[in-house]
Amino acid sequence: MxxxxxxxxxxxxxxxxxGQAVAEELARRGARVAALDVRTDAAQETAAGLPGGTERHLALTADVTSVDEVDRAVNAAVDxxxxxxxxxxxxxxxxxxxxxHLMSPDQWQRVLSVDLTGPFLAARAVLPSMLERGAGAIVNVSSLAGLVASAGGVAYTAAKHGVLGLTKRLAVEYGPLGIRANxxxxxxxxTPMNLPYREMVKEAVEATPAGRWAEPEEVARLVAYLLGPDAGYVLGAAFSIDGGATAL
Incomplete structure (x- = not known):
């Protein structure tokens, strides 16, 4: 480990x-982690709870839609x-x-800013450090809604499809330079984001071959694999972890 x-x-x-589960999984496997969140208290709580606490890990606050905030946070992590x-x-x-027809342009823009522009800004800020090392790995969290149009509204679906395009392009541009993206x-x-919709998706969850919700830790283990050395030949791929939903 x-x-x-x-x-x-x-x-x-x-x-x-x-995100919290991924931070915990990577820390358990020996990484030093910069835990970034828009909520200062949440980032601090995560960092403090990792093995070695805040003496080993870092809590960062940033709105991922802000170029300046993301750049400052990444610079702090690098330092x-x-x-x-x-x-x-x-x-x-x-x-x-x-x-x-019921979605306001403001809501559309907000969802795309967080869910698609956010990963772009973070990758943009982190890549110089990886290029300097000649190695690195990026995992972008898309969604079932990045593969099909039945798992979210129009903005979420568009953004999560976009994340897959971003991932593929990062793999093409930076794979030859030693940086993998998946x-x-x-x-x-x-998760706290999804559980408020439990009644809305109850039948869909029960209809999956797995027939249940997954725990965040299950996703975190997949993310850790893709970030790790055993996935050295995996670039530009999109891995479903959906209980078989897309197999139906």
Whole structure:
């Protein structure tokens, strides 16, 4: 469980849900983690709860839609940790499954800013550190809604499809330079973001071959694999972790 010893990771959306689980998984495997969240208290709580606490890990606050805030946070991570070897883009928000004609342009823009522009800005800021090292790994969290049009509203679906395009292009541009990029597409994961919709998706969850919600830790283990050395030949791929939903 020490394959990330000597490595540094930045995790966005680390204050809860999948992001928190990813931070915990990477730390358990030996990485020093910069836990970034828009909520200062949540980022601090995550960092403090990792093995070694805040003496080993870093809490960062940033709105992933802000160029300046993301750049400052990444610079702080690079300074504190000596660079960034791994990036997990997890931060995201839902769109309440709003229909297109009922969605305001402001809501559309907000969802795309967090769910698609956020991963772009984080990757943009982290890549110079990885290029300097000649190595790195990025995992972007897309969604079941990045593969099909039945798992979110119009903004969320568009953004999560876009994340897959971003991932593929990063793999094409930076793979030859030693930097891998891949995506995961979670389905029904029991997180604070998803559980408020439990009644809305109850029948869909029960209809999956798995027939249940997944825990964030299950996604975190897949993310850790893709960030790690055993996935050295995996580039530009999108991995479903949806209980078989897309197999139906």
């Amino acid at each position: 020490g394959e990330f010893e000597g490595k540094a990771a930045l995790v966005t959306g680390a204050g809860s849900g999948i 504190a940790l000596g660079g960034v070897d791994m990036l997990a883009n997890v931060a995201g928000i839902p769109d309440d499954a709003a229909l297109c 995506a995961v597409c979670p389905g029904y994961i029991a």
